[in-house]
């Protein structure tokens with residue numbers, strides 16, 4: 001039998017060993033890691049809502065009123081008022097008939113893809129889709145095809161070919177993110193929506209890194225483009241800009257009813273704590289309000305500032321600095337940590353081999369000094 005020590009040694013030799021970095025809690029932009037006070041440029045808490053007083057209060061009140069645990073699966077007796085209030089708000093905000101929430105975005109992706117697809121169906125994913133989407137597609141039993149990142153010609157070919165050979169009652173689903181998690185670039189959503197409609201397919205759009213950042217009320221890229229009602233499945237997480245935890249799917253009532261009948265991570269798991277749902281609802285309410293708009297404006301001015309320093313055109317709060325080898329990325333990250341900036345190295349298998357990078361994420365709470373300081377230190381370390 002293979003020993004775990006041997007696997008760990010080979011991961012270590014390849015520079016791919018991962019370990020936990022205990023962080024002390026503090027304001028999201030000034031944390032402590034490994035004994036250093038650091039400015040955190042690695043969090044997905046884009047608007048700083050995870051420590052917001054209103055969210056903390058909402059969570060505490062929900063815990064006092066409903067308890068800490070839900071006690072059972074949503075379908076048994078765990079479906080509490082905060083869960084329902086959250087789902088109604090998400091549906092309204094996303095312009096859909098209904099929504100269903102899960103314990104995490106990861107569980108949402110697994111649940112949705114394996115509930116809606118089966119053997120004989122076809123799922124087509126962008127090459128850079130998040131692991132949760134790939135895992136869900138694999139588990140579904142459908143034929144899985146991948147197109148090169150944002151390659152519309154290849155996507156069109158795949159759609160055309162499969163539409164011709166697929167029986168009428170089989171499903172053909174395209175999956176993409178609106179803002180890509182490791183590259184920060186955007187998918188050409190209008191073109192993808194057109195192709196999907198032309199070939200009588202379905203579209204699942206994961207807005208994990210667009211919610212809170214894009215859209216008139218922070219709903220994401222689909223809303224910003226006026227395309228919400230042409231996208232069958234709008235998916236996202238509540239753990240990033242929303243500041244809490246969980247994941248959701250917004251869709252038509254029939255799809256949501258089918259989902260709650262078939263999604264195994266939903267059915268066979270205790271409902272998320274009511275405090276988590278209450279904090280998520282509060283986070284969305286803030287994002288949709290004028291305060292949310294002000295936070296978005298601050299975030300975008302920070303994004304523009306760093307993009308200008310790096311000579312890049314900004315499209316989201318994620319700015320990768322691609323360094324190539326695992327070693328180069330690890331060295332640059334360590335050098336930054338010593339200078340007081342936390343920007344971890346992202347390595348294989350999270351990104352393809354040879355494209356190891358620093359993944360810098362910006363928050364509305366970063367100061368101008370922190371951003372210029374990060375940039376100065378980057379110049380010296382890479």
Ligand SMILES: *Cc1c(COP(=O)(O)O)cnc(C)c1O
Nearest residue numbers: 104105106130132181208237239
């Ligand atoms: C983070 C992320 C997820 C998973 O969401 P969690 O709530 O963290 O489990 C899914 N899809 C994408 C694109 C993500 O970036």
